[in-house]
Amino acid sequence: xxxxxxxxxxxxxxxxxxxxxxxxxxxxxxxxxxxxxxxxxxxxxxxxxxxxxxxxxxxxxxxxxxxxxxxxx
Numbered sequence: 001x002x003x004x005x006x007x008x009x010x011x012x013x014x015x016x017x018x019x020x021x022x023x024x025x026x027x028x029x030x031x032x033x034x035x036x037x038x039x040x041x042x043x044x045x046x047x048x049x050x051x052x053x054x055x056x057x058x059x060x061x062x063x064x065x066x067x068x069x070x071x072x073x
Contacts, residue, residue: 040056
């Protein structure tokens, strides 16, 4: 998956945090919801502008970031 199709980082949106394109929903928001027990279905019901690919893009973004941190260590 190319998460860059769904994730953008803009200085003028959410202080430069990575967000889902076309929204003000940050990758952190989605990861936090998932870690607190919400399912992808729950999130999509609460935020109709999101779809499963966008949620998976957040997970892929986080995995890629973690991988890059381990390489740099």
